[in-house]
Structures are given as C-alpha cells and as structure tokens.
Amino acid sequence: xxxxxxxxxxxxxxxxxxxxxxxxxxxxxxxxxxxxxxxxxxxxxxxxxxxxxxxxxxxxxxxxxxxxxxxxxxxxxxxx
Amino acid sequence: xxxxxxxxxxxxxxxxxxxxxxxxxxxxxxxxxxxxxxxxxxxxxxxxxxxxxxxxxxxxxxxxxxxxxxxxxxxxxxxxxxxxxxxxxxxxxxxxxxxxxxxxxxxxxxxxxxxxxxxxxxxxxxxxxxxxxxxxxxxxxxxxxxxxxxxxxxxxxxxxxxxxxxxxxxxxxxxxxxxxxxxxxxxxxxxxxxxxxx
Numbered sequence: 001x002x003x004x005x006x007x008x009x010x011x012x013x014x015x016x017x018x019x020x021x022x023x024x025x026x027x028x029x030x031x032x033x034x035x036x037x038x039x040x041x042x043x044x045x046x047x048x049x050x051x052x053x054x055x056x057x058x059x060x061x062x063x064x065x066x067x068x069x070x071x072x073x074x075x076x077x078x079x080x
Numbered sequence: 081x082x083x084x085x086x087x088x089x090x091x092x093x094x095x096x097x098x099x100x101x102x103x104x105x106x107x108x109x110x111x112x113x114x115x116x117x118x119x120x121x122x123x124x125x126x127x128x129x130x131x132x133x134x135x136x137x138x139x140x141x142x143x144x145x146x147x148x149x150x151x152x153x154x155x156x157x158x159x160x161x162x163x164x165x166x167x168x169x170x171x172x173x174x175x176x177x178x179x180x181x182x183x184x185x186x187x188x189x190x191x192x193x194x195x196x197x198x199x200x201x202x203x204x205x206x207x208x209x210x211x212x213x214x215x216x217x218x219x220x221x222x223x224x225x226x227x228x229x230x231x232x233x234x235x236x237x238x239x240x241x242x243x244x245x246x247x248x249x250x251x252x253x254x255x256x257x258x259x260x261x262x263x264x265x266x267x268x269x270x271x272x273x274x275x276x277x278x
Contacts, residue, residue, distance in 0.1 A: 001131060001268070003252045015153070015171040015187075015252045017268045019131045030134040047255045049156070049168025051190050064166065 004028060005048060007037035007056050015041070015049050122276045123147060129271040134177075135245040140278040144241040147274040148175045150185040150234045151207050153251035154266030158191030158225020160214030161260025167191045167211070170231045171251025173269035176238065178247065183236045187251050188229030191263050198226060206230035209253065209268075214261030228254055228266045 002024050006014040013035070018024040032038045039061065041048050046063070048054045053064025122143065129136060153170030170187030188210045189199045210228030217223055231251065240246070253266030 004132075014249065015168070015254075016132045017130070017153075017171075017250045017252045024131075027132055027134060031132075046165050046258065047168075049252075049255050050171065050187065051169045051254075052166035054168070 002040060002042040003047070004031070005039045005041050005061070006031065006035050007039065008035045010036070010056055012048070012050060012054060012056055121147070123274045125275050125277040127273040127275070129248055129273070130250060130268070132248060132250045134247045136248045138240050138244055138246060139275065141240065142276040142278040145237055145239050148183050148236055148238055149272040149274075150175050150183050151209070151269045151271070152185040152187040152231030152233075153253045153269045154207065154209030154211060154231045155188035155190040155228025156254035156256040156266050157211030157213040157228050157263030158193050159257040159259025159261060159263050160216035160224045161194070163193040163225070163257055163259040165258045166193070167225075167228060167257040167263050168254040170210070170228065170254045170266045171269065172249065173231070173251040173271060174247075174249040175271050175273070176246050177249050181238045183234050183238070185232040185234040185251075185269070187254065187269070188231045188266060190254050191226045191228040191257060193225045193257065193259065194223035196225075199229060202229050202232050205233045205235075207233055207267075209266060211253065211256045211264035211266045214257070214259055214263050216261065225257060225259070225263060228256075228263070231266070231269050 001017050004016050004018055005012055018027040028038055048061050055062045150173045152173045155170045156167030158167055167190035169190045172187050174184045176182040191213050207230040210230050213225040213227050248271050251269040253268050256263030256265050
C-alpha cells in the first residue's frame, strides 16, 4: 500500500491509502485531475500528515517547527 | 431483553480487527439481532475495500439498496518520554466522494505527548485503530503519551440504481510521534459494502 497526501485550496485535506504499483499510479493520476496537488509520502521520513503543524506553501510541503523540548524530569517532579 | 447500549450496527464488524472495544455480552446480543436483520434484508455478500478507488465497480445487484460502513484511519500514537515530532491524525474515509449519497467518516485524532491536556474523543461510534503510545520511563515516574483516537465509523443505506462506479476514499492511519519511545502508527480505514448479489 502507498499513502498520498491530498492538497486542495493550499490545505492538506486528507491522507489516503492507494494500491501499490500501476493500480496505485492510476488512482494517483485520477485524483491529480481533481485536486490541486497529490503527493506520494510513502517513503518520506518524517512522513507528512494531517495536523502536527505540517502545511503546504508554494507547491511544497512545509514541516512543522521542532516541538519545545520537554522539561527535565527533576524539574517536572519539583526537584525530587 | 435488557438494553446493553450496543450500537445496532456492531454485528457488521464482527469479523474485523478494527473494532474491539465492546463487551462480549453486548456482542453476543448484537450478533443475534444481526442474524435477524440480515435475513430480513437479504444481504448475502460483503465487499471489503482496503484502498482508495475512484471508480470502484458496483457488483451485480439483486437489490440496488446496499448497506455501507465507512471506517476512517486511526490517529498515530503519542510518544513515551521526550517528544521529538508530533503524531498526525488519521485520514478521512468516504463512500461516494463528492456524490449526493456520500457517507464520510472522520479520521481519529493524533495521540499527544506526556504532560499535555487530553484530546476529545471521537464523536459517535468509533473503531479502535488508533496507534498505541510509546511506553514511557518507569522511574522516577512513567511519562507515557496518549494513544491515537480511533477513526470514526459511519453507516448508511444507499440506493445504487443506475450507478456503475463509486469513488471510494480509504483514509490512512496517522504516523506515530517520535520521541524517547516512538508512538505506533494508526491503522488504515476500510469501507465495507453489504449487498444482495444478483
């Protein structure tokens, strides 16, 4: 199985499953005719998806900023 | 007969691994009800669609009314310990994408990291295909994220009279968060069509 990101109106609309091989190519081609962009994310690492800060701008996927570093355990536990 | 609160459509997913979060006694009762409903409706065939298909061919039908169950992708699981990248949500699944008879189910929410507010549950009937969280440290205190939300399940009857193909979308599972221990990926969705074969 492969995974495709569906882009419409400059937004990541959905992430879907399509078959491998030529059947998947045909599905991808069909959806490319209907939506602004369709991106195969199967082999991307990290894999873009819905939410988590991923966005789409100027024809490119934009990764989220790195999350804030979690406070050290001693601080979280009040120094215990 | 006691009211167990079991959704009436549970019997149709008995064979699926996607739904596990109902009590056994409710399942047994629901199975008994389904046996009666199935006989009354005359459904004798099931198509389980596991990947998107913009032109899914409608099988030969003895009755044009079919019962459809749409299961969305599950959210990715949250991390254990520190979080390096957040999980993503599950994809939406649809039967009849954009059609007047469209049935849509929304993907499950992404799991969250430790020490964060919890996410709201999936509205209505949901699968349990969300990814598991990474297992946090056990000392001095466990810091484990939350599991991904289960993809929603939507059901309905559709009259496919005169319709030869259906645009079907199968939502993907969300990716698990990366962290000290990574969260698991959400499971993909699925679309089931119950019909009376011609």
